[in-house]
Amino acid sequence: MRRALAVAVAASVLLAAGVYARANGLEQERASAVAELRALTDQYHDAGQRTDYLDGAVARAERDTADRASVLAVRPAFLTEIAALGTALERAKGMVDTSAHLASALSAQQTVLAEKVNPDTVTAATATVHALVDKVGTEVASWQAAQSSGPGGPAWSTSGPDGYARVRAALDLVGGGGVGLYESSSxxxxxxxxxxNSNGYIKYRADIVNWSSGRLNWAMAHELAHIYQFRVWGALTSSGAYGALFGNDPEFLANCMAVVRGYxxxxxxxxxQQAWASGIWVGAVR
Known part of the structure; x- marks a missing residue:
């Protein structure tokens, strides 16, 4: 009887140990499963974040590409206007002061080069350059019209045709061919x-027709120098070098410009002073 009880107790202990071992094994399996689930959850979360980031990056890249494409689409029109302005500025040399127009065009060009997103900025710059082209054209036309205009009346009176022809020849000799010339005592x-005159012509008093050739040539070179000064007047009067070298005196500068021409x-x-004055003859204010 005691032996049977002992066997039963031993079996019970073994069964309990087995149950405990099984329970412990299941707990370990559960813990492993939970850990794996957490790892999978973290991986899924990381993958989701990467997917969201990639989706956002793709969307940003698509927007950036679209913006750049829209800017590039309007750039050719700007380049066309820049080319037209270059032609207009070249044509205006020696006629009108275009330094301010050139500065505005360069500013517009820098704006366009820096713009990557907004096509309206490029369109506005294009309109600015187009307006500059029109403005330069208008100023050149005005200058050309002034060459054929004068104070009214005949080109000469008391100096006579021969006297006028002598002064005209002197003006042509010093480089003033095509510049209007009129006798006047004003x-x-x-x-x-x-x-x-700032409108592009020269007036002379009748008695200078009797001057020596050297003096008459110098007088015409001097007055022609003023015509060229008028063409760059804005840049000239704002030049520090002009003030430093000539005391802001256009008469002194005209004398020096005549010297440069050989008169x-x-x-x-x-x-x-001569080196600086020579630039005015070619429309350059240093």
Whole structure:
């Protein structure tokens, strides 16, 4: 009897141990399963975040590509206007001061080069350059019209046709062919023998037809210099070098410009002044 009880107790202990071992094994399996589930959940979460990031990156890239394409689509029109302005500026050389127009065009060009997103910015810059083309064309046309205009009346009166022809020949000789020339006693109220008008023509007093060739040539070179000054007047009067070298005196500058052309007057100028003055003859204000 005792033996049977002992066997039963031993079997019970073994069964309990087996149950415990099984339970412990199941717990370990559960823990492993939970850990694996967590790992899978983390991986899924990471994958979802990567997917969201990639989706966002793709969307941003698509928007950026579309923006750049829209900007590139309107750039050819800008380049066309820039080319037209280049032609207009070249044509205007020696006629009108285009330094401010060129600065505006360069500013518009920098704006277009920097723009990557908004096509309206490029379109606005294109309109600006187109307006500059029109403005330069208008100014050139005005200058050309002024060459054939004068104070009214005949080109000469008391100086006679021969006297006029002599002054005309002097003006042509110093480079003023095509510049309007008219006899008038109105220069500085009659006190000046000749003067240049900002509209592009020169007036002379009748008595200068009797001047020596050297003096007459110098006078015409001097007045022609003023015509060229008028063409760059804005840039000239704002130039620090003009003030430093010539004291902002257009008469002194005109004398020096005449020297450069080979027609010295009674007032000389040094090499630095001559070098600077030579630029005005070609429309350059240094």
């Amino acid at each position: 220069c500085a109220g009659g006190n000046a023998p000749a003067c240049a 010295p007057g009674s007032v000389g100028c040094n090499g630095e």
